Amino acid sequence: MSTEPVVTWTDAGDGVLVVTLARPPANALGPPIIEGLDAALDHAVARDVRVLVLTSAVPGFFVAGADIKHLGAVDAASFTAYGDRLRAVVEGLAAADLVSIAAIEGVALGGGLELAMAATMRVAGDDARFGLPEVRLGLIPGAGGTQRLPRLVGRGRAIDIMATARQVPASEAAAIGLVDRHVAAGTARDVALELAGTLGALSRPALAAVVRTVDAAFDRPLPEGLGYEVAQIQELFEHGEAAEGIAAFLEKRPPKFA
Template structure:
C-alpha cells in the first residue's frame, strides 16, 4: 500500500475475502491518471493477496461515484496522448471485468461517462437513492470509449442504451434499477448494502460464480448453439478441476462445503 497512488485510492480488507476500494480525488473523482493508477494498484494488491473473493468500489466524495474522464487533462493533450489515456482507462475496466474475483460498484451520486463505464465493468452494481447514471460524451463530441457502447446495451438493451447515450441524459436510481443498469437499490448506506449483497453470495464456490459470469456474458457474444457448448465446457471443467467434488461430497454428507 506504498504511496497509495497519491492517496486518491485506498483499499482495505473489511472481512475475510472482501476488499473495499475507496476513491477520493476531489472535487468529483475525475478519472485522471492518479485515480486510474490507484485502481491498478488496488488490483495489484488483490492479486498479490490471492484470497480476494469480492472487491467493492466506493467513493468517499459525497454526491459523486466518479464524474467521468479528466476533461482538463483531455484539453491539454495531443492525439498520441489521447490514445494512451484511453488505453489506460480501458485497461482498468477490462482488468476489473476479467478479474479472478467478483466486483461490486457501490454508487450514491453521479456515475457519468468513464465513471459509469467503471461501474459497468464491475460484476454487479448497487445504488443509493442519489445515484445518477449517464454517458454524456456526445456533448463534447466523443463517444463512450472505455467500454460504454459495448457494456451498456448488454445491460439494458439496444434501444435504452441509444436513448441514454444519444440524449446524454442522467438516469435516476429508480429507473436504473427498473431497466437493469443497477442490480440493487437501497435507501441506506451503499457500502452496507454492497456488503449485505456479498453476504447473500457467501458460501458459494467462487470458481462456479466466475463461471456463471463467463457463461452469461457469452450469451451476448455468441450464437445459442456456441453459447450452449461453452456452458457445457464450463460445467465439465468445474466438475473435473473446480470445487464441484467438494460441493457434492458436502451435500451428501449434510455439511457445509469447505471451498477455498
C-alpha cells in the same frame, strides 16, 4: 496540494477487498485515480482477493467521468495515451479473476459509469444517477460504454441514454437492468459488503463459471452457448469444488470451499 492517496484499499476479511476512491471534488478520472486503480487491482490479484467492492468517499459522486481539464490540455497523442490507460484499468477490472461490486452513491457519469459497468455487479443508492454524456463534448464513450451499455439495457435504451446525454435515476436504472440492486440512499456500501460476504463464501470456480457462461450468451449463437455451458459444468464436476458441495448437501452441513 494534498499528498493523501486518492485510491485506498482495505481488507474487509473473508477474501473481500474494499477499494475507495477519494479525489474531491468529483472523483474525476485523471491520471491519479487511474494509477491508483491500477495499483489496487495489482494488489487484489497478488493477494488472491475473492470479491472486490468499489466505492467512493466523495459525497454526491461515485465518479463524475473523465478529467476534462486534463483533456483540455493534451494533444492527439496524449489523448490516445490517456484513453489507453483508462481502458486498460476498466478492462483489467472486467477481466480480473474475482467478483467485483460497484457500490454507487451520487453520480456515475461517462468513464465513471463505464468503470461501474465493468464490475460484475452494481448496487445503487436511491440518490444515484447514471449517464454517458460524451456527446455534449463532441465525443462518444471511449472506455467500453458503447459496448457494455447495450448488453445491459438493450440497443434502443442505450442509444437514448447516450444520444440525449440524460442522467438516469437509480429507480429507472434498476428497472432497465443497468444496476442489480436498488437500495436506500446511503446504504449502497453496506449492502455491497453484505453481498460480498455472501458471494465470498461460495465456490470461487463456480462463481467464475457463472460469469463466463452468462457472458458467452452475448457472444455466441445459442447452440454454441449451450455447448459451452455443458463444458463448464463438466469441468466443475470433475475438477472444481462440486464434490465438496454435493457432499456437504448430503451431510446437511455448510460446504467448506477453498
